Amino acid sequence: MTVTSSDRSTPTTGQDLAPTPGPADRSRRTGRWIDDWRPEDAAFWETTGRAVARRNLAWSIFAEHLGFSVWLIWSVSSAFLVSLGFDFSAQQLFLLVALPNLVGSLLRLPYTFAVPRFGGRNWTMVSAALLLVPTLLFAYAVQQPATPYWVFCLIAATAGLGGGNFASSMANINFFYPAAKKGAALGLNAAGGNLGVALIQLLLPVIIGGAGIFGLVQASDGGVHLERAAWVYAGLAVVATFAAWRWMDNLGTAVSRPREQLRVVRHRQTWVMAFLYVGTFGSFIGYSAAMPLLIKLNFWVPDPAPLGTGIYFAYYAFLGALVGSATRPLGGWLADRVGGAKVTLGAFAAMILATLAVLWTLTQLTPNPAQDPAIATDNRSWFPWFLGFFLCVFAATGIGNGSTYKMIPAIWRTEAERTTTPGTPQRIAALDTATKQASAAIGVIGAVGAVGGFLIPLAFSSPWVEDPMAATKGAFTVFTAFYVVCAAVVYAVFLRRRAGAGSLARAGI
Structure with missing residues (x-):
């Protein structure tokens, strides 16, 4: 493996082979570039590739983790704005929670194209540095x-x-790993990022003085200081930028053009997977964003100060994202062994049952539009059921996230193998193209899927519904019906053995 750079040209460990053609204009390169990268070559992977891939995966997880934390910083901070004197309604707060998810979904497509254009290491530096914008403005x-x-x-x-x-x-990361290990690698990478949601929801109340950890430490006597969380994450963004510069690599073999990448939008499977990803990741990020406000509005009132009556949202809001993040690698691991479609179908089945259970607990609550302490106390007895069932929803979304991301590269690889002969140059070229198209598809599917994170908080706010509790119940009813449709799509497209779907099913997708 050869690493080339504007300031570094010493070969790394491994046999020094002729470089694979990289970006057209190498003279404009900056930073560390690897031009010989063969993850499907078992000898290369064992002697050189594994260590390099793991190093890049580790720092990719760190940078992505911070990105998720900043992305969801409003999910919990919005619940503190009223206590700071900002007179915002519940509908306004849900919109603040939803807006980052809309913008984040729209940016996912250009961010995907940036990797082959600028290099994975270089773009990680840029994307980490850009986190200074929302944190400093916040x-x-x-x-x-x-x-x-x-x-x-x-x-x-x-x-x-x-x-x-x-x-x-x-x-x-999809470019760094061989096909047999993509499920686990992508699952770990995604889980590390998803954990950023849980940690921002756990640590932000502590950092700002609004709560302790697990309720063992009371709020700071000095009041709430939301700006402290922003300063902490701005500093971490600088650390992530430096770490990417120092320890990550660009792959010269990760080359594609936007026009070539956009061909995936004409592929039927791209939109099928995007639809399913709305159900898994869209649910995860949407529920994560809305959960602090759902707990606050239904189980807690601010009187008497300082912690109010009922269930204090800051102590529990992080649990959903934590469970969903922890189960995501499990979904990838299971998909590597039994097939992504089977695991995804099971995940949607679990989401249907758990969402119905959450809806049942909501029917037991007393609506509390007046924020009455007596009502909050009465609703408190149902909180363990609400939380337990909601965590089951999160666990299922995490497993579904991991299994769907395993399916994406498997779909393109299966098609490449089906149309070429093993051991031929055509097969090698087709597999290389399949990897690039899968990476492009990840961007499209991720962008569409993240839209669910925008729609779910809006559904909970439902300004066209006068009663907030009725809006919440209606939203969960719609979500349950959507998961039923998703499960039917998984079965019909990937598991039902018929013309067209049978080849995918036999391939273990």
């Missing part, structure tokens, strides 16, 4: 009581920069 706005709502909306939208990191990170 720090300023929350310290200005006169900041109007529309300015908060614009600043919340910039947090979507963190959501784009996922697509570029996944596309980059």
